[in-house]
Amino acid sequence: xxxxxxxxxxxxxxxxxxxxxxxxxxxxxxxxxxxxxxxxxxxxxxxxxxxxxxxxxxxxxxxxxxxxxxxxxxxxxxxxxxxxxxxxxxxxxxxxxxxxxxxxxxxxxxxxxxxxxxxxxxxxxxxxxxxxxxxxxxxxxxxxxxxxxxxxxxxxxxxxxxxxxxxxxxxxxxxxxxxxxxxxxxxxxxxxxxxxxxxxxxxxxxxxxxxxxxxxxxxxxxxxxxxxxxxxxxxxxxxxxxxxxxxxxxxxxxxxxxxxxxxxxxxxxxxxxxxxxxxxxxxxxxxxxxxxxxxxxxxxxxxxxxxxxxxxxxxxxxxxxxxxxxxxxxxxxxxx
Amino acid sequence: xxxxxxxxxxxxxxxxxxxxxxxxxxxxxxxxxxxxxxxxxxxxxxxxxxxxxxxxxxxxxxxxxxxxxxxxxxxxxxxxxxxxxxxxxxxxxxxxxxxxxxxxxxxxxxxxxxxxxxxxxxxxxxxxxxxxxxxxxxxxxxxxxxxxxxxxxxxxxxxxxxxxxxxxxxxxxxxxxxxxxxxxxxxxxxxxxxxxxxxxxxxxxxxxxxxxxxxxxxxxxxxxxxxxxxxxxxxxxxxxxxxxxxxxxxxxxxxxxxxxxxxxxxxxxxxxxxxxxxxxxxxxxxxxxxxxxxxxxxxxxxxxxxxxxxxxxxxxxxxxxxxxxxxxxxxxxxxx
Numbered sequence: 001x002x003x004x005x006x007x008x009x010x011x012x013x014x015x016x017x018x019x020x021x022x023x024x025x026x027x028x029x030x031x032x033x034x035x036x037x038x039x040x041x042x043x044x045x046x047x048x049x050x051x052x053x054x055x056x057x058x059x060x061x062x063x064x065x066x067x068x069x070x071x072x073x074x075x076x077x078x079x080x081x082x083x084x085x086x087x088x089x090x091x092x093x094x095x096x097x098x099x100x101x102x103x104x105x106x107x108x109x110x111x112x113x114x115x116x117x118x119x120x121x122x123x124x125x126x127x128x129x130x131x132x133x134x135x136x137x138x139x140x141x142x143x144x145x146x147x148x149x150x151x152x153x154x155x156x157x158x159x160x161x162x163x164x165x166x167x168x169x170x171x172x173x174x175x176x177x178x179x180x181x182x183x184x185x186x187x188x189x190x191x192x193x194x195x196x197x198x199x200x201x202x203x204x205x206x207x208x209x210x211x212x213x214x215x216x217x218x219x220x221x222x223x224x225x226x227x228x229x230x231x232x233x234x235x236x237x238x239x240x241x242x243x244x245x246x247x248x249x250x251x252x253x254x255x256x257x258x259x260x261x262x263x264x265x266x267x268x269x270x271x272x273x274x275x276x277x278x279x280x281x282x283x284x285x286x287x288x289x290x291x292x293x294x295x296x297x298x299x300x301x302x303x304x305x306x307x308x309x310x311x312x313x314x315x316x317x318x319x320x321x322x323x324x325x326x327x328x329x330x331x332x333x334x335x336x
Numbered sequence: 337x338x339x340x341x342x343x344x345x346x347x348x349x350x351x352x353x354x355x356x357x358x359x360x361x362x363x364x365x366x367x368x369x370x371x372x373x374x375x376x377x378x379x380x381x382x383x384x385x386x387x388x389x390x391x392x393x394x395x396x397x398x399x400x401x402x403x404x405x406x407x408x409x410x411x412x413x414x415x416x417x418x419x420x421x422x423x424x425x426x427x428x429x430x431x432x433x434x435x436x437x438x439x440x441x442x443x444x445x446x447x448x449x450x451x452x453x454x455x456x457x458x459x460x461x462x463x464x465x466x467x468x469x470x471x472x473x474x475x476x477x478x479x480x481x482x483x484x485x486x487x488x489x490x491x492x493x494x495x496x497x498x499x500x501x502x503x504x505x506x507x508x509x510x511x512x513x514x515x516x517x518x519x520x521x522x523x524x525x526x527x528x529x530x531x532x533x534x535x536x537x538x539x540x541x542x543x544x545x546x547x548x549x550x551x552x553x554x555x556x557x558x559x560x561x562x563x564x565x566x567x568x569x570x571x572x573x574x575x576x577x578x579x580x581x582x583x584x585x586x587x588x589x590x591x592x593x594x595x596x597x598x599x600x601x602x603x604x605x606x607x608x609x610x611x612x613x614x615x616x617x618x619x620x621x622x623x624x625x626x627x628x629x630x631x632x633x634x635x636x637x638x639x640x641x642x643x644x645x646x647x648x649x650x651x652x653x654x655x656x657x658x659x660x661x662x663x664x665x666x667x668x669x670x671x672x
Contacts, residue, residue: 217598224594255590256592259581259587261597262560267395269610270608272609276605
């Protein structure tokens with residue numbers, strides 16, 4: 001059986017291009033004892049993958065040149081040599097940008113019945129859990145507080161705002177363009193600011209008349225600059241992503257604003273804390289229980305942006321980094 | 337009875353000068369019912385007072401032009417119209433840069449017997465408690481971890497390092513000059529780096545071979561730049577002061593290093609949290625109990641730098657901002 005996969009052909013300087021990727025065809029591996037062969041149905045594309053393409057020091061090792069691009073996928077067991085899995089089972093795992101992969105059974109998470117399998121990569125997967133653990137452990141919104149999040153039509157941002165609303169807080173989103181902003185408002189956000197609006201900072205201030213208590217940071221850049229003066233005393237800033245900086249090849253021109261940030265940290269007693277979803281792996285069951293219930297009860301909505309065909313994954317990934325997606329970015333690699 | 341006081345004559349631009357202060361003589365106030373008249377013995381000089389001289393937005397209102405400079409003092413009750421206080425009692429309170437002041441009895445903290453009264457402004461006062469609450473609530477050093485603090489011969493920094501040592505962590509200090517560094521090492525710090533050394537960053541890296549787990553931020557500037565690359569994953573950064581920035585009149589030249597800081601926050605999952613000692617006022621009893629015991633048992637040492645005479649307070653304050661003090665800066669305003 002042949003396996004098609006996408007490997008890292010070269011490291012990007014600045015924004016990635018399709019030339020940084022290469023499609024390869026080679027025989028699929030055979031499962032060993034305790035392993036299973038999985039066929040990918042949906043592949044998840046997420047901003048963190050830009051970091052894996054670089055060899056700058058980070059929390060995770062980079063993808064090697066010639067190595068399969070990393071990703072979470074949902075797929076179906078084709079062949080199993082583990083008593084825990086049977087052919088046809090739906091599983092979620094980090095199997096990469098490819099059609100087939102072999103993995104240890106213990107690295108494969110069986111999807112619970114009920115929700116559509118693709119949600120295991122979005123609202124009930126890594127992005128949804130990122131929002132949930134960041135809000136539960138760091139943001140901790142209280143009723144009546146104001147929560148701001150950018151990329152608000154995306155899978156993390158949309159969940160952040162909906163959690164804020166469920167917790168009795170006011171959510172204000174930031175997104176690119178009128179369509180996305182309309183969608184964000186339809187999720188129950190009080191307001192949504194278009195980051196392309198030259199008066200974005202003023203509009204944000206108007207939308208947050210009582211200041212900002214939680215800023216869920218996933219973009220950085222000019223949004224962070226607009227948020228900083230609006231933060232209230234004791235505001236919390238969970239930091240899970242910095243998409244505006246990922247393609248940066250050098251630091252922006254001066255002045256150096258670090259003293260401004262540190263002054264705000266001190267005088268407003270801010271809490272700024274970076275986190276990754278897998279730092280809170282022990283909270284996965286609690287997340288799946290609560291978010292699964294919200295989804296079943298219709299308390300949260302989600303949206304997927306599906307590109308067809310593994311070969312189109314690089315293009316979809318590049319578009320997503322520039323905000324070209326609308327909802328959770330997925331690639332359909334094969335039929336259900 | 338005449339009272340001498342020092343008022344803010346004008347707001348400084350950059351470093352304060354003696355022209356920003358004015359000595360005035362006027363009649364002392366009379367205590368009303370429930371109040372007491374206090375004679376200042378020691379006046380505390382602390383870096384935060386630089387912030388009070390400016391009218392930039394901050395956590396506390398600025399001193400008004402013509403208003404008495406703010407400060408904590410220890411002194412003795414001269415006249416009391418409260419059953420809780422008697423003439424001769426030692427008290428600590430925020431009474432300002434003056435010889436006499438009237439205050440409500442409930443705003444006067446009676447000093448416990450035992451330790452010398454001046455310690456109520458230093459090791460057993462606001463600076464000592466700043467170190468204690470910052471380490472207890474944010475820094476939380478674990479045995480074997482490395483704790484770094486600057487201004488390490490000062491009242492906050494020296495306490496931070498000694499708490500680290502008591503908790504089983506390794507303390508590395510930063511201070512200005514060989515004498516201060518020798519003193520810092522005598523407190524049980526593993527090492528002390530002279531911030532005037534052009535190779536300060538390299539020396540700090542050598543002194544922290546296992547990286548930095550807690551950086552207690554009270555200076556900012558080039559120390560923060562040297563610390564950032566050495567921070568370990570999950571490092572904690574309590575921020576209680578930024579003395580290197582206080583006299584800054586404009587942001588430093590570029591590039592803008594904010595993205596570098598935010599990248600470290602995310603990839604190392606740093607916790608950066610600003611705090612003020614009075615955010616933890618409810619922990620004062622616990623602090624006084626533990627720090628008082630350490631002091632009585634000889635487990636912590638402290639050092640005072642005393643200037644004689646209220647009229648010399650502006651000069652001593654200006655010198656302190658430039659690192660000219662050696663230990664807790666006090667002004668002796670009157671006899672015991």
